[in-house]
Amino acid sequence: MYINFWYPVCIASELTTTPIRVRILKHDFVAFRDHEGNAAVLSDTCIHRGGSLAGGKCKEDGTVQCPYHGWRFNNDGICTRIPSLGINAKIPPRARVDAYPVQEKYGVVFAFLGDLPEAERPPILPVDEDGDPNWRSTVVQFDVDYYYERSIENGLDPAHNEYVHPTHGYSGEREEEYKVNELEPHRINTWGTGFMHTFDAPPLKNWLMKRFRSAGGKMQAGSGTLGPNHMWTFIHFSKTKSMHQYMFEAPMEENKTRIFLVNFRNLGITKYEFLNKFIDKKINERNYVIAKQDIVVVNKLRPVLTPPSRTKELLMPHDKAVLEYRDHLNSWEARGWKIDMQEVNAARARGDAIHAIPSPARRKDKGWVLDPVPLIPPKEMIAQAAE
Numbered sequence: 001m002y003i004n005f006w007y008p009v010c011i012a013s014e015l016t017t018t019p020i021r022v023r024i025l026k027h028d029f030v031a032f033r034d035h036e037g038n039a040a041v042l043s044d045t046c047i048h049r050g051g052s053l054a055g056g057k058c059k060e061d062g063t064v065q066c067p068y069h070g071w072r073f074n075n076d077g078i079c080t081r082i083p084s085l086g087i088n089a090k091i092p093p094r095a096r097v098d099a100y101p102v103q104e105k106y107g108v109v110f111a112f113l114g115d116l117p118e119a120e121r122p123p124i125l126p127v128d129e130d131g132d133p134n135w136r137s138t139v140v141q142f143d144v145d146y147y148y149e150r151s152i153e154n155g156l157d158p159a160h161n162e163y164v165h166p167t168h169g170y171s172g173e174r175e176e177e178y179k180v181n182e183l184e185p186h187r188i189n190t191w192g193t194g195f196m197h198t199f200d201a202p203p204l205k206n207w208l209m210k211r212f213r214s215a216g217g218k219m220q221a222g223s224g225t226l227g228p229n230h231m232w233t234f235i236h237f238s239k240t241k242s243m244h245q246y247m248f249e250a251p252m253e254e255n256k257t258r259i260f261l262v263n264f265r266n267l268g269i270t271k272y273e274f275l276n277k278f279i280d281k282k283i284n285e286r287n288y289v290i291a292k293q294d295i296v297v298v299n300k301l302r303p304v305l306t307p308p309s310r311t312k313e314l315l316m317p318h319d320k321a322v323l324e325y326r327d328h329l330n331s332w333e334a335r336g337w338k339i340d341m342q343e344v345n346a347a348r349a350r351g352d353a354i355h356a357i358p359s360p361a362r363r364k365d366k367g368w369v370l371d372p373v374p375l376i377p378p379k380e381m382i383a384q385a386a387e
């Protein structure tokens with residue numbers, strides 16, 4: 001897991017002035033809307049004596065109040081009130097928790113979990129269809145019991161369709177004609193990889209999907225990444241009918257991931273809103289049927305994490321995008337952004353320490369109560385230490 005990327009926190013329309021506790025990167029966060037409607041994401045652990053801020057309440061002054069002794073924290077994470085000291089008490093500067101930059105996009109609340117200054121931050125995956133009246137979007141979230149990198153790599157794998165998805169593959173029934181075609185690079189960017197490819201697909205059988213593509217034959221699809229946890233999947237049923245899906249993944253634990261799926265479609269849009277909503281619902285159900293086909297297989301992949309050495313798998317040319325994704329992960333590890341899971345897990349096993357994902361304010365201000373999460377040292381530091 002990596003700091004310094006944008007992680008999905010919750011569905012924007014579901015965030016209110018009732019604080020919620022969210023698990024990301026094996027840490028707890030509190031998310032809430034202040035009384036002006038601004039979304040806020042803070043480290044959940046109260047720096048007084050470890051209360052969970054999400055168990056408290058939002059106050060009219062825009063703060064979240066710890067349920068244990070009532071300390072209040074504003075959406076910059078700064079403590080504005082320590083009730084036990086009396087009404088006009090001075091608040092010590094160390095009384096603050098990490099607060100993370102927040103953006104609301106595509107119906108999702110994102111938090112930047114890291115300490116990079118704004119100019120150096122990777123972006124949120126751009127969505128060209130956002131705001132285009134020819135496209136309609138829906139957003140859903142669901143949890144899976146596997147590591148997020150396994151999930152992303154599954155999305156980057158063009159060879160599983162044929163066997164995992166009877167909805168758009170031949171389940172290996174046409175092995176004589178079957179072969180994965182050339183992967184054409186698509187939407188390659190500083191922070192990720194991507195490809196499109198053409199394949200033979202059976203006629204869509206579902207009553208709704210049949211209306212978008214009734215005959216079998218050639219189809220185009222592809223996928224790609226931005227950062228460790230943002231992924232696009234384009235499905236082109238025909239020249240004019242498409243679905244463009246955007247997945248934003250929040251690793252919770254090594255074996256638990258929350259996935260936010262934003263589905264854009266340029267089909268099944270009518271002038272009747274009740275009908276559009278009905279199709280939204282049916283398409284979301286359909287997407288979940290397909291997601292479940294993946295879940296059954298990916299749930300059982302071993303090891304749980306991808307193996308650190310490439311010699312422990314036998315990869316083929318069509319696994320190219322998976323390798324490119326791993327190259328990006330390695331480059332972020334070399335920059336010192338990878339969480340040292342062994343250290344984190346050792347602290348959890350002892351039960352006597354909790355860390356915070358460092359927020360941008362740590363770059364300028366000192367004196368934080370919680371230690372930052374342990375990270376694998378950047379490559380130069382390892383090289384220097386060896387000299």
Ligand code: FES
Nearest residue numbers: 046048049051066
């Ligand atoms: S633990 Fe939060 S106010 Fe005491």
Ligand SMILES: [Fe+2]
Nearest residue numbers: 154160164294
């Ligand atoms: Fe799949």
